[in-house]
Amino acid sequence: MHLTHNILVVLLALIFAIAGLSKVAGSPKGLSGTRDLGVKDFIARSVGGLETIAALGLIFGLRYPDSLFAWLAAAFLWCAMAGSIFLHSKAKKLRIAFPPFLLITLLSVVLVTV
Numbered sequence: 256m257h258l259t260h261n262i263l264v265v266l267l268a269l270i271f272a273i274a275g276l277s278k279v280a281g282s283p284k285g286l287s288g289t290r291d292l293g294v295k296d297f298i299a300r301s302v303g304g305l306e307t308i309a310a311l312g313l314i315f316g317l318r319y320p321d322s323l324f325a326w327l328a329a330a331f332l333w334c335a336m337a338g339s340i341f342l343h344s345k346a347k348k349l350r351i352a353f354p355p356f357l358l359i360t361l362l363s364v365v366l367v368t369v
Contacts, residue, residue, distance in 0.1 A: 260368045264313050267361055272310035278303025292342045326369045333362040
C-alpha cells in the first residue's frame with residue numbers, strides 16, 4: 256500500500272501543479288473552466304497559486320512522512336475540489352464536474368492513508 260500511496264501522491268501533485276500553474280500564468284485554457292463557472296480571474300489565480308503550493312506540500316510530505324504538511328496539503332486540495340463541485344452544481348454544470356469528483360475521491364484515499 257505504501258508504494259501505491261506514493262504513486263497516487265505524485266500523480267495528484269503533478270495534476271495540481273500543472274492546473275495551478277496554468278491558472279497562475281493566466282492561460283486562457285487554465286482559466287476557461289473557472290470563467291465558465293463565474294469565478295473571477297483574480298480568485299482563480301489565487302486558488303491556482305494555493306493549488307501549486309499544496310502540490311509542493313504533497314511532495315514535501317513524501318520526503319518527510321512524519322510532518323503534517325502532506326495531510327494539510329491534501330486537506331486543502333480536498334476542500335478546493337469540494338468548492339469546485341459546489342460551484343459546478345450552482346452553475347448547473349454537474350455534467351462537467353467529473354474531474355473534481357475523481358480528484359476528491361483520490362484525495363480521500365490519500366487522506367485516509369497518510
